[in-house]
Amino acid sequence: MQIRLKDNYVESYALVGGIEGGVEVSDLSTEALADFALHHTAYKLAEDGRTLALDADKRDADADAAALSALRTRRERECFTYINRGQLWYARLSAAQLAELSAWYIKWLDVTRTRVIPDRPSWLDEL
Known part of the structure; x- marks a missing residue:
């Protein structure tokens, strides 16, 4: 080899x-x-x-980096498509929905630290 x-x-x-x-x-x-x-x-x-x-430490570090990259990709696909919408879309949301969306977004921002995928607000599918 x-x-x-x-x-x-x-x-x-x-x-x-x-x-x-x-x-x-x-x-x-x-x-x-x-x-x-x-x-x-x-x-x-x-x-x-x-x-x-x-080098087991390098193998583990590489695996960890790959896991974090996968979480970032998933966050971009599942979260940012909603968060990056325009003012007209946000104007349609209630105060409760805005608060829930904000909390969900913050959890997604912390996903690389917590490694916990936040539950998606159910009402997002209805819009």
């Missing part, structure tokens, strides 16, 4: 054949190869220069 490195971590790899600028490394076990396929950017070249070592 050949790998290409970036800051001593695997950037890309080729299981068969070569890769331009690649470094030859020892093959991984079947179990390790399955994890490597999912988290290759969390593997780094070991000090011997021929084997790969998993």
Whole structure:
């Protein structure tokens, strides 16, 4: 197997054949190869220069960053389509609806901290 490195971590790899600028490394076990396929950017070249070592902290940090990115994407799709509407739409809402919408929006803004998806106001489907 050949790998290409970036800051001593695997950037890309080729299981068969070569890769331009690649470094030859020892093959991984079947179990390790399955994890490597999912988290290759969390593997780094070991000090011997021929084997790969998993950096579990980097794997966890990468997974956390991906989860936060997914939450941001979901917030954009599910929340901002309502929050970014114009004055004419907002003028149709009651004071109670405006208060509920504001609370829902604040919960969405906090979603990357709380990691809790807020319940959507049911009346949004009716408008």
